[in-house]
Amino acid sequence: MKVHQIVTSLTYGDAISNETLAIKKFLNEEGIESEIYGYYHHPKLSKYFNHYSSFLSQSSKDDILIFHFSIGSPVSKTYFQAKEKKIMIYHNITPYKFFENYHRILAKECYKGRLELEKFVNKTDLGLGDSEYNRLELEELGFKKTGVLPIVMDFAKFDRDGSKIIKSLYGDDKFNILFVGRVIPNKKIDELVKLFAIYQKYYNPNSRLIIAGEYRGFERYLSDIYQIIGKYQVKDVILTGHISFNDLVAFYKIADLYISLSEHEGFGVPLLEAFYNKIPVIGYDAGAVKETMNGGGIIIKEKNFGKLGALMEEIRTDNILKDKIIMGQNKALEKYSYENIKKILLNHINNLKEI
Amino acid sequence: MEEKWLEASDINVEEIMKKIRERVEDKKKKGIYKEEEIKDIENVELFPLPDILDVPVVYSPEDLERGFEKIKELSNVKLIELEKPPQSKLKIKIRNFMIKIRNKIFPLLNFISFFTLSELYASVDLNKEKINILVDKNSEVLNLYKEHLKILHNYIHHITTEITKLKIENDELKVRLKEIENKLGFLEDRERTLEKETIEKE
Numbered sequence: 001m002k003v004h005q006i007v008t009s010l011t012y013g014d015a016i017s018n019e020t021l022a023i024k025k026f027l028n029e030e031g032i033e034s035e036i037y038g039y040y041h042h043p044k045l046s047k048y049f050n051h052y053s054s055f056l057s058q059s060s061k062d063d064i065l066i067f068h069f070s071i072g073s074p075v076s077k078t079y080f081q082a083k084e085k086k087i088m089i090y091h092n093i094t095p096y097k098f099f100e101n102y103h104r105i106l107a108k109e110c111y112k113g114r115l116e117l118e119k120f121v122n123k124t125d126l127g128l129g130d131s132e133y134n135r136l137e138l139e140e141l142g143f144k145k146t147g148v149l150p151i152v153m154d155f156a157k158f159d160r161d162g163s164k165i166i167k168s169l170y171g172d173d174k175f176n177i178l179f180v181g182r183v184i185p186n187k188k189i190d191e192l193v194k195l196f197a198i199y200q201k202y203y204n205p206n207s208r209l210i211i212a213g214e215y216r217g218f219e220r221y222l223s224d225i226y227q228i229i230g231k232y233q234v235k236d237v238i239l240t241g242h243i244s245f246n247d248l249v250a251f252y253k254i255a256d257l258y259i260s261l262s263e264h265e266g267f268g269v270p271l272l273e274a275f276y277n278k279i280p281v282i283g284y285d286a287g288a289v290k291e292t293m294n295g296g297g298i299i300i301k302e303k304n305f306g307k308l309g310a311l312m313e314e315i316r317t318d319n320i321l322k323d324k325i326i327m328g329q330n331k332a333l334e335k336y337s338y339e340n341i342k343k344i345l346l347n348h349i350n351n352l353k354e355i
Numbered sequence: 356m357e358e359k360w361l362e363a364s365d366i367n368v369e370e371i372m373k374k375i376r377e378r379v380e381d382k383k384k385k386g387i388y389k390e391e392e393i394k395d396i397e398n399v400e401l402f403p404l405p406d407i408l409d410v411p412v413v414y415s416p417e418d419l420e421r422g423f424e425k426i427k428e429l430s431n432v433k434l435i436e437l438e439k440p441p442q443s444k445l446k447i448k449i450r451n452f453m454i455k456i457r458n459k460i461f462p463l464l465n466f467i468s469f470f471t472l473s474e475l476y477a478s479v480d481l482n483k484e485k486i487n488i489l490v491d492k493n494s495e496v497l498n499l500y501k502e503h504l505k506i507l508h509n510y511i512h513h514i515t516t517e518i519t520k521l522k523i524e525n526d527e528l529k530v531r532l533k534e535i536e537n538k539l540g541f542l543e544d545r546e547r548t549l550e551k552e553t554i555e556k557e
Contacts, residue, residue, distance in 0.1 A: 101403045102403055104406055104408050105408075164552070165545050165548050165549060168548045168551075168552070169544055169545065169548055190401060194396050194397060194399065197396055198393055198396055198397075202382060202387060202388050202393075215534070219404075219527050219530045219531060219534075220403050220404045220406070220527070220530075221403070222530055222534070223403070223404050223526070223527075223529075223530045224401040224402070224403055226530065226533055227401070227402070228399060228401075231399065232396060238541075239534075239537060240541075241534070241537075241538065285362070290362075295364040295365075296364075296365075297363070298361060298362070298363045298366075299361070299362040299363065300360060300361055300362075301359055301360050301361070301362065302359075302360050303397075304360065305393060305396065305397050306379060306388070306390070306393040307360065307375050307379065310374075310375040310378040310379050311361070311371070311375055313378060314371060314374050314375060314378065318374075321366060321371070324365050324366045325363070325365070325366060327365060328363070328364060328365030328366070331365070
């Protein structure tokens, strides 16, 4: 039996590509032949990549095909025509309502994406979500057999120093509060800035908010954020824009606290990266945040910025509390170990084989 | 109620909640912390920049081109008027004198005309007929005027659309400028740090 994967793009460093490569590695380790097919790829990954047009000629009903769903993918048709038993991995689509006021075209794409997903219901033998939250969405859509396969986290890449310049610039005595993610409406960066305005004014003026993520394409949302910064004269808010991985590592190294007020997350990779980098995490309970945090960090159920500011100050001043949070986070990370995810994937494949 | 606000498995939530309450109360007592100010920041409304896609273009350049041609036609046409009988100066003087007398005896005339309404209606009908003849004769010119009005409407619409788009683009450019300012600031800081490190190494 062979287990092949089909993706829209195999690029360097993004979560889906990392997962695709990790799955190939898991399967090869078990002696299962596995190839990756796709539409385009990063030249660095050429040795792992095959063009999807060559897939159907060798399609066999005795094999398994894993498809990583993405909106408007040209490879979907190949997936539909393949004879293999089919697994679709769903990484979630942000509800279009978050983009209505800021990016009409993206809102339309997300809306269409959800409709497109329905076409996969009868063409898929097993729908996998990378969280229970995503799995439930698949179940609601009508997928008969569903399961969870958490994202494969490659934490080893953080075992380095990161950019020295970033460390010199921001690694001072200021209390660094970090958020990693694109500056888009569902991440509620505007609320993060409001919270920081309160924290800086009433609790700790010697603090800094770092928002590490791309904002191009969302200038209209960025304008809202600048409005808040201007209105309340908030100082030390750093919107980094797109950064290199080396810079990202440095930001994790200098961060004292990680906060997410996001209202929609299909998984939440940066939360776990913060766990790994031993930064205490506060996350708002929305989407798959609580599930991803797996009992680690602190979950807040309500956005009460006055109390939240006090909680942030409590974490800053109470080292015992901080250590306890970090200990809990380390425990939570065990779920995402390489071996554990490999076991889950092989279970899904064996179950599908028996159908 | 408050316990539901926070969840954590490895720490004493009640103890933290108590400390948070104490911190908040302490700030309130010292007059540093005002609930209204917090609410004010929490509830600040966002006003997203308008989207350029919200500005529809109803008229095409072809419509405008057609409009130009109509205007050219309009400039070559003259209004046709009904022939007026020539009037002498003496006749005008008499007429004006008669009007003055009429104004004096107007109440009496009103009383009399009450009994001659049918004749008045007949006169109105006659005028209506004259107007209709005039409208028919000038229909071509009136149609051109209608076209002219449409073109003017087009122009005003186009100008409003373009000004709105320019305003949106201007606002977006301001945001981009701010982004560039931030990037420049960051790069300057970075440069200074690099310089410092290089000098220190030397």
